[in-house]
Amino acid sequence: MADHHHHHHHGHPPDGPGGAGDQLEVIKEQDRLLPIANVGRIMKQILPPNAKISKEAKETMQECVSEFISFVTGEASDKCHKEKRKTVNGDDVCCAFGALGFDDYVDPMRRYLHKYRELEGDRAASSRGGGGGPAGAADPASASAAAGPSPSAASAGHFMFGAAMDRPDNNSSAGARPF
């Protein structure tokens, strides 16, 4: 796991189109992986109170969940690319779970997304002072899309970061109500 300690802080700019600013930098540990404290906290939720988790276990789980996020997000991004869309939203993530064979995850994810959009709609309505648009479902969807990754850049780094932000909430929700 920690065999090599080579620090490549100077990245080589990639040749070709789509060279965004972020791609020039090295993908650091804190960008590639979820925070290890949050991972440990989520792992602790399922264990008895007196259980202990080694740092090696947390690091292994860090690698696993981060790769899983990239795996699912890559599938969602591929679908968006085919449909000429630049923003990956929650529906794309739900479809990606189904396309990859994680059928047991699709229904919980859709229920979570539904509740998230309801909450987001309530926040938007309260912040705007009741000046919502005629389509009640469209505003929460756009708000949810805005909360996701940046629509301007289509690089994988942005998608991974957006998915990483979404994943801990899902895990917390999973901890609150077991499926």
Add this chain to the structure above:
Amino acid sequence: MMSFKGHEGFGQVAAAGAGSQAASHGGAGPLPWWAGPQLLFGEPAPPSPEETRRDAQFQVVPGVQGTPDPAPPKTGTPEVLKFSVFQGNLESGGKGEKTPKNSTTIALQSPFPEYNGRFEIGLGQSMLAPSNYPCADQCYGMLAAYGMRSMSGGRMLLPLNATADAPIYVNPKQYEGILRRRRARAKAESENRLAKGRKPYLHESRHLHAMRRVRGTGGRFVNTKKEGRGTGVASNGGSKTAAAAPSRLAMPPSFQSSVASLSGSDVSNMYSGGLEQHLRAPHFFTPLPPIMEDGDHGGPPTRISSSFKWAASDGCCELLKA
């Protein structure tokens, strides 16, 4: 590290059986790719010493094989996936009480060798990257053909790479996704954009601050906010915090050993030593010399920009808890 080795060993055992079946059916080349869907519906022959010898030959000459899994799971796909996730969590947590099934092991096997291979080989991956593209095209065609027949029950064969000893069978729905991730990781490594290894800490200034803090008996920090409270809940929280701090303190020696490029067994021993120190509430002076050495090396500090505010806030929480 040990958990990875365990996974590899188990995967090799299961994959060896699959390799035996592959050897009995045919050789390498573009033809097996299109013959794969047809072979998937055939009944696998039982293993025999003759096939074992063929398996040995297969090991010598690695190639792309299209053959069904010797023991395809009779249960549906969702149940298999559920078991895979469950077993994965258990084994990742270090609980090896239950023996996972062959199909579960095969499903779990796919990410780990890739990780090991990607971390170990630098230029080799860039050489492998071009060969993956035509393979991906063939795989896509195979996936389309396979989709017309059926989308459940069978397992698809991943193309071999330099790190895999035997073919690995995966869920056909995930086949294209796995290849996509392999290409993305190879691209990131070829462009030197992937920071390898782990640092003992992320921020130099926070590390120096933690080293300057006063430590009490057992190496824990003094004057934490939780010690001021006298409630039982706070005591429980303090216990968890105390459990976390020694683990962090115990890690730096093993990291320094990794920097020194010791052999695998020595690294394992250092990890075991770290765990023992963690269990024994390590002494105050034990981790000091390696950290001081690291300070002398003077690693380049990481810049904290606006995009890292989330991580920074999490670091604050961690410091307060410790």
